[in-house]
Amino acid sequence: MKPLIRVAADDTPAMLAQLREAVLLDGLAVLPVPGAEEPADPIDGLVPDDVALVVETSGSTDAPKRVMLSGAALRASAGGTSRFLGGMHGQWLLALPTTYIAGVQVLVRSLVGGTEPAVLPASGFTAAAFAETARSLDPDRPWLTSLVPVQLARLVDAAEGGDRRVRAALGSFERILLGGQAAPPGLVERACELGARVHRTYGSSETAGGCVYDGMPLPGVDVRIVDDEVQLAGRMLAEGYLDDPERTARAFVTDADGRRWYRTGDLGALGDDGSLRIRGRADDVIISGGVKVALGEVERAVRTLAGFADAVVVRVPDDEWGERAAVVAARRGAVEPSDALGAVISATDGAGLGPAARPVRVELVDTLPLLESGKPDRRALEARMRGGRGE
Template identity: 40%
Template sequence: MSMRRNLPSGLRSCPMAASPLERVPVPPGSEGAARLLQALAEALTGSGPAIAPVPTVSATVSNDYVASILRALHIDAGLPLESPEVALVVATSGSTGEPRGVLHSAATLTALDGAVHARGARPQWVLALPVTSMGGINVLVRSLAAGRDPIVVPSIGGAGPFTPQAFAAAVESARRRHDDVRVSLVPAQVTRLLSDEAGTRALLGCSQILVGGASLRPSLRDVATSLGVRLISTYGATETAGGCVFDGVPLPGVSVEVDAQTGTLIVGGPSVALGYRAEPDLTRAAFGPRGFLTSDIGRIESDGRVMVIGRADDVVSISGVNVSIGAVDQVLADHPDIDAAAAVVVTDPRQEPALHAFVVVRDGARRAPDDARESVEQILGRAARPLMHQVDALPHLPNGKVDRRLLIEWAATGQEDR
């Protein structure tokens, strides 16, 4: 079934008339993708109002999560849009705090289409990410630019479990339409696909595999490379219209520099958002002449590649020693018997910060949590040694990010330490 109705081939941005922000309810699965694609096409071409995608409550999307998105978007507050250029207001992930509404224009959303597609290509995209987050929205935007409806993996938005078989069927369907098949995934999906023969074959059938939403650990890239699968690690944020640095190299027109005072990265270029919804002070602090001031600590290598080291807000002092939560995540996830890992900080009864790590272990690897904890101590020091919790799966938000606020709740309720 075609997802577009009476739409022009490709996108031709034109000035938008000032109009109210329209909420677009997005149910799980292909129905939500079709609904948002239509509204997005009209918003981008100026034939429809600015839109704000909001997931509907479902078995995997809670009332509380939807309420947090609505607070960020300020849809029902009667506030005028900050600019007539706004085409889309999309919420940030909210994985560690309250989401924020990010203002994008048609120009910022489509600025990097040519750089991603390259040489005027019109690829067939497979949609495997929720369309209420920037990764899924980008697939819709680029599908419109290519003039081809995306092939939807049935599980998106929590409609069902993500399985290698369903992904393989989507890629096969895409390849029947075009030989240039592209997809955006998060690392957890890549891990699942590479552990399955059908999933690996499907990845081999894709000409471009963008991986974002979390860092791509070297061990996962090595596994993919050994199987002949080429992954492209992307770096960006909702405020930069998603990934704008591919494998450490900024896309054409994108600039990345290090702020001399904070050591954090500043991303500039045509895809940088207009600001935040109903937060003028925060907008002035985060957006400036040089671009968007991220919370990511990084450096620029001698060859110009961008190296992201961690987040400025994930460094915690434990026993007087600064510990990067992101660095702990990385060491744990690089253990060969750890499928997934996430560390969080909670306050113990003495009002001291305590580091907890949740890990998903490969079958039969009973010593993996203890061995991984020893690796953390050897590499990062004793202060970084976490309390370990083995779980069957990490909890994720509907946008695919790890739900760290829920992990903090789990840690605070006394999961068994290992």
């Protein structure tokens, strides 16, 4: 067993130094923390010797968990990404918080590749700041970055709005990894029309970040479907959850042959070519009038509407049906509030989801609450809708 130390996530040089020790040299394990915590601040308790990183899940639909990752898992993940990119070791631009796995992996890939990342200013993500930071990248190396959909959408909006510097930056990156949540319909296509080369990624803290790119597992990653649930295996799997053996036992299962799998909690299916399609969260399936409805499928249908690209679908209680779907979206003027419900019902009917999937409420808000990771705060939105508050 060995100590775990807090490191201020905003202090990129300290994060890099501690991750280098932890991931490459089997040093003390790192726990990134937000705010102005002192670097290398030890906390009570120990972790197993092979653990290099403890990172919190985003907690978008569940209470946050502290995931333990070994140096071998982090290196395997970085290696899988490198092989997907044809062995490319370019220079990375860090645009994500390193309190979460996607940001940490930008640093790990930089360490493994022997490059120094460019870092977006701590003041927050803007299209202008992204373009300015990109100018500091080495022109003799391929440029790489990892984004969440809300960030890519801001870049695309700015470029389409005539910002030449943002458009030039988008087209200058050799690859843009896009993860964290499903991209709104049409976003990736719009980015590609601007010259961006975008890859959709799927994974979680428990898999050391994205391990399925554009629907296909990275080298060394296995995918299977058990009772409609996506399960993943490979060297990139986490050791489990810190001080939570019960959750660890529920999330990680071992076959009779010793193969260890992570139960993602996502519903999915495999195509004939082995490609993975995610349908939504298993815990976001509601029973509406005796019919199972995957809220993720409702959300995908609603997001095809103009002005609803970032809509979030949550469950609300219903006296007659038990539970129904409800929609929260940012107010953009594409659909009049009086027409919004009819529009989303038409969208779900058009997707062939059936009467039980029809949303019963639509709330248009000025801004959607987001977690630090950039994902929508679904728990806050569900609480809002259950409370019946509107704007």
